[in-house]
Amino acid sequence: MRIGEISRKTYETDIKVKIDLDGRGKYNIDTGIGFFNHMLCMIAKHGIMNMDIYAKGDLDVDFHHTVEDVGICIGKSIKRALGDKGGIRRYGTFFIPMDESLSMCSVDLSGRPFLVFQGELKNSKVGEMDTELIEEFFRALAFNAEMTLHIKVFYGKNTHHIIESVFKSFAHALREAVSIDEKIEGSLSTKGMI
Template identity: 45%
Template sequence: MRTARIERNTAETKIEVEVNLDGTGKYDVSTGIGFLDHMVEQFSRHSLIDVTMKIDGDLHVDQHHTTEDSALALGQALAQAMGDKAGIGRYGTAYSPMDETLARVALDISGRPYLVWKAGFSQEKLGEWDTELIEHWFHSVSQTAGITLHIELIYGTNNHHICEAIYKGFARAMRTGVELDQRKGGAIPSTKGQLGG
């Protein structure tokens, strides 16, 4: 079983995250930020990665610490569950349409974190969530998961649709990237014999 559990406790947030890469998309998410909950749930459902995420954060200050730390902990859990990444597909690409919106997500579970973000929002909040934090969420998850991640909004006008299309595209790309490829026979998908560095 490719599973992991992370506890991350600081003066700003207390977090428990569990993942199962070989799950069915079951989730139990409570961050204190409704729209963030919705997006992590979308990630779980469409990646088929089971996710439990419980956060008690300093939302009386603002949403930054909770948003950032949720992504850092999720990325840590994903990296831990993948272990040495033997046999994984490694790469994933998804086009994600949602009504008038189309997003493209491409990733490489390379061990070399990098984010290219070509998207944006025309309003400051989705629900109560500050939209400026969405790019930062993806930056943080890419850092601790060790993912080279390219996200592009091809077109779209509805901010809810834009955000959801991006998260669903990320989910579908991760599903492809973490799935085990039987043809690889458990080999690490790199001519170097390791991923990262």
């Protein structure tokens, strides 16, 4: 079983995350931020992984600490679940249309953390959540999972649709990258390890 679990408590947040990469898309998610919960459910459902996420944060200040720290914990959980990364496809790229919007996500579980995020989010908020936190979330996740992550929004008008297409494309790209290929012996790297 490829399961990663982490608890992280700071003066700003108290977070518990459990991810089963070989799950069935089941989830229990409560971050206190409605729109963020909705997007995290997309990762579980479309990534076909089980996710339990509980986060209590200083939402009276703003949502930044909670969103970033959830990203940290998801990233660390993915890294733990992957172990030595033996047999994984390593790479995943996926395009998702969501009505008028189109986004692409490309993942390399390289051990080298990097984020490229290109795209315009039309509105500064969706629900009560600042849309600038979307990039912060993916940066925290990518750096703590030690993945190279490229996200590109090609076009779109509705900010909810754009962000949803980003999260769904990430979920599908991650699913592809973590999947096992029986032809791969050890790590998919000429170095002998990832």
